[in-house]
Amino acid sequence: MAEEGGDDAEDRQEAPSSRRLEKAREEGQVPNSREASGFAALLCAVLAATMTLPSMGRDLLRALRGILERGHELSPEQALEVLMPTALVLLPVLAAATVGAAATTFLQTRGLVSAKGLAPQLSRLSPLAGLKRLLGAEQLVEFAKTLLKMALVGAAIWHAGAAPTLLEAVMHQPAAALLNVVADQGLRLVAATLAAFALLAAADLLLVHLRHLCRLRMSRQDMKEEAKDADGDPHIKSKQKAIRQQRARQRMMAAVPRAAVVITNPTHYAVALGYEEGSSAAPTILAKGADEVAARIREKARESGIPLVSNPPLARALFKLPLDTEIPAEHYQAVAEIIAFVWRARTRHSVP
Numbered sequence: 420m421a422e423e424g425g426d427d428a429e430d431r432q433e434a435p436s437s438r439r440l441e442k443a444r445e446e447g448q449v450p451n452s453r454e455a456s457g458f459a460a461l462l463c464a465v466l467a468a469t470m471t472l473p474s475m476g477r478d479l480l481r482a483l484r485g486i487l488e489r490g491h492e493l494s495p496e497q498a499l500e501v502l503m504p505t506a507l508v509l510l511p512v513l514a515a516a517t518v519g520a521a522a523t524t525f526l527q528t529r530g531l532v533s534a535k536g537l538a539p540q541l542s543r544l545s546p547l548a549g550l551k552r553l554l555g556a557e558q559l560v561e562f563a564k565t566l567l568k569m570a571l572v573g574a575a576i577w578h579a580g581a582a583p584t585l586l587e588a589v590m591h592q593p594a595a596a597l598l599n600v601v602a603d604q605g606l607r608l609v610a611a612t613l614a615a616f617a618l619l620a621a622a623d624l625l626l627v628h629l630r631h632l633c634r635l636r637m638s639r640q641d642m643k644e645e646a647k648d649a650d651g652d653p654h655i656k657s658k659q660k661a662i663r664q665q666r667a668r669q670r671m672m673a674a675v676p677r678a679a680v681v682i683t684n685p686t687h688y689a690v691a692l693g694y695e696e697g698s699s700a701a702p703t704i705l706a707k708g709a710d711e712v713a714a715r716i717r718e719k720a721r722e723s724g725i726p727l728v729s730n731p732p733l734a735r736a737l738f739k740l741p742l743d744t745e746i747p748a749e750h751y752q753a754v755a756e757i758i759a760f761v762w763r764a765r766t767r768h769s770v771p
Contacts, residue, residue, distance in 0.1 A: 454623035463519030575615035676723035689713035
């Protein structure tokens with residue numbers, strides 16, 4: 420595979436294959452938007468605060484009021500004890516934010532847990548490589564995203580009217596109504612912030628996926644190598660095929676001594692037929708071969724005392740049949756005459 424950012428990056432114009440994506444996932448490379456995780460954390464924190472603050476806010480206000488009224492009388496330990504309700508209020512908010520961020524990351528990575536990204540890489544220790552990372556295209560994109568985030572959130576807050584409207588409302592309201600004014604304006608501010616972060620998260624999610632696919636693009640040579648790996652190296656497949664043929668030939672040669680007769684061409688083909696006297700089954704093709712293999716079958720038959728009968732038409736017809744199969748009915752007559760001839764000859768030689 421072509422390395423990312425290599426000299427042949429411009430040649431990698433093909434979309435990544437499913438195998439390429441799966442291999443990248445195995446190496447811990449998956450699209451993960453930090454903006455989406457940040458938005459989920461903020462949203463869960465706001466929801467948790469909305470549910471917990473009304474019930475626990477009174478205790479918090481009483482604690483703060485006590486510190487303000489008797490701050491000079493309280494020791495640090497007493498002040499910490501008074502502020503414990505603050506921790507109780509913030510704890511579920513922080514827990515909700517953590518769960519939201521973790522769940523969003525889990526969904527984006529589809530539950531991937533990989534430690535390969537934590538493995539030390541010597542290339543990261545190079546000052547030149549570090550400088551390239553700092554001044555690279557990805558860092559420029561991150562810087563642009565940061566500026567866009569600040570501008571978008573600022574615009575959303577300004578559109579919500581938090582600054583001028585709040586000051587104007589506070590100046591014309593009695594002291595008892597200030598809390599309600601601040602709460603209303605705070606809700607508008609939170610809603611505007613959430614809307615801005617939601618827009619940023621959606622855009623960043625799309626950008627992260629596009630960058631991930633772009634980073635894993637393949638060249639035509641990559642695709643050829645992947646296809647070769649998927650289908651198997653032709654040289655290895657050829658060797659495996661040769662080994663299988665050799666083993667099959669060895670098993671076939673080992674079956675020749677069990678043959679009743681070997682029918683030959685007489686030089687080009689040789690077919691060994693197996694048949695047991697008294698058996699109702701038709702003769703079976705135990706071995707067959709052409710040219711060199713046929714010569715080896717004939718040699719093996721002579722060593723084992725198996726009769727050789729020359730019948731070119733029958734030898735050519737039987738050679739076309741698969742091994743370990745019974746001969747078809749149209750060859751029964753011809754094969755039966757040959758086997759009968761062999762048995763008669765064997766009987767004559769056995770009679771003293």
